[in-house]
Amino acid sequence: MKAVVYREKGELALEQRPVPQIMDPMDAIVKVKLAAICSSDLHIKHGAVPRAVPGTILGHEMVGIIEELGEAVHHLKIGDRVTVNCETFCGNCFFCKRGYVNNCSAPGGGWTLGCSADGGQAEYVRVPYAENCLDRIPESVSDEAALLVGDVLSTGYWAAQITEIQPADTVVIIGAGPTGLSTAMCARLYAPSCIVVVDISQERLNFAIEHGLADVIVNPRNEDVTEVVEKLTEGRGADRVFEVAGGKGTFELAWKIARCSAVVCIVAMYEEPQVLPLNEMYGKNLVFKTGGVHASSCKEILKLAACGKLDARPLITHRFTLDGVMEGYRIFEAQEDGVIKVAIAPDNGA
Numbered sequence: 639m640k641a642v643v644y645r646e647k648g649e650l651a652l653e654q655r656p657v658p659q660i661m662d663p664m665d666a667i668v669k670v671k672l673a674a675i676c677s678s679d680l681h682i683k684h685g686a687v688p689r690a691v692p693g694t695i696l697g698h699e700m701v702g703i704i705e706e707l708g709e710a711v712h713h714l715k716i717g718d719r720v721t722v723n724c725e726t727f728c729g730n731c732f733f734c735k736r737g738y739v740n741n742c743s744a745p746g747g748g749w750t751l752g753c754s755a756d757g758g759q760a761e762y763v764r765v766p767y768a769e770n771c772l773d774r775i776p777e778s779v780s781d782e783a784a785l786l787v788g789d790v791l792s793t794g795y796w797a798a799q800i801t802e803i804q805p806a807d808t809v810v811i812i813g814a815g816p817t818g819l820s821t822a823m824c825a826r827l828y829a830p831s832c833i834v835v836v837d838i839s840q841e842r843l844n845f846a847i848e849h850g851l852a853d854v855i856v857n858p859r860n861e862d863v864t865e866v867v868e869k870l871t872e873g874r875g876a877d878r879v880f881e882v883a884g885g886k887g888t889f890e891l892a893w894k895i896a897r898c899s900a901v902v903c904i905v906a907m908y909e910e911p912q913v914l915p916l917n918e919m920y921g922k923n924l925v926f927k928t929g930g931v932h933a934s935s936c937k938e939i940l941k942l943a944a945c946g947k948l949d950a951r952p953l954i955t956h957r958f959t960l961d962g963v964m965e966g967y968r969i970f971e972a973q974e975d976g977v978i979k980v981a982i983a984p985d986n987g988a
């Protein structure tokens with residue numbers, strides 16, 4: 639089968655690989671219908687993910703059809719249309735029992751798919767702990783509407799949840815990439831009075847406004863973010879801040895625009911260390927929450943998609959076959975053509 643492989647720092651390639659086989663009774667083999675390219679794939683390419691293993695097939699965000707099941711999987715059946723969770727987790731360890739599935743301590747637990755275990759930018763993918771990590775897609779939810787459930791929608795949902803948004807809060811989201819916009823989408827569920835989206839890409843900001851994901855947009859190239867936020871909050875600062883950009887200076891911006899006793903959620907994955915100047919922020923009583931996502935809410939997200947309360951379809955702006963995947967990567971990395979999210983459809987007859 640064809641698969642996108644992380645060869646070494648700086649190099650991805652489309653290769654021929656054997657179709658994966660069941661290796662454990664809790665496994666499933668999923669025939670991939672759609673996979674997405676994620677910023678984390680680029681972090682791996684840049685060598686910024688220490689646990690990524692060269693030679694691994696990328697892809698941790700996909701939907702497909704169950705092709706084969708291990709004998710210990712009872713609640714799924716062959717032919718089910720499913721989303722694949724970006725995290726594989728045992729469900730039984732100390733962390734899983736508390737919902738912290740990203741920290742699953744079982745072998746192969748946490749974020750391994752497309753990082754240290756072969757992922758889904760391929761025609762087929764082997765999914766361990768299938769009963770925990772595959773969720774049946776309701777009939778009314780299309781493949782594209784379900785594609786982002788296992789990763790960026792889970793991330794936005796988790797971030798909005800842990801940041802404890804109160805009705806009528808002013809929420810600032812730094813970064814209008816796919817995860818930032820998913821976060822905006824999920825923040826809306828908590829009825830904030832105003833969502834401010836900050837990005838240096840005017841194209842992405844315009845996209846956010848056009849799709850109702852932002853009430854106010856700010857481009858730091860033309861405007862002072864602090865001034866805009868102060869104006870909106872009687873000088874106090876934002877009630878909740880999400881740092882989803884991971885760029886130069888965006889961490890500093892996040893805590894500076896937060897009001898006293900605000901919650902600042904760090905969703906971004908940095909490629910460099912950040913400075914936390916506790917001496918400067920003493921008395922500000924900030925609460926910091928950091929990633930990665932505990933992707934344990936796929937069922938709720940699919941329910942919200944089925945009843946129309948979460949619709950991530952507009953985020954998928956570009957589509958490629960596996961043969962065209964490298965062009966997809968190029969556009970995504972260069973942020974060309976108004977790209978938000980790239981979907982890849984393997985030509986496997988799924």
Ligand SMILES: [Zn+2]
Pocket residue numbers: 676677678679698699724789790
């Ligand atoms: Zn991802």
Ligand SMILES: [Zn+2]
Pocket residue numbers: 727728729730731732733734735741742743744747
């Ligand atoms: Zn576990």
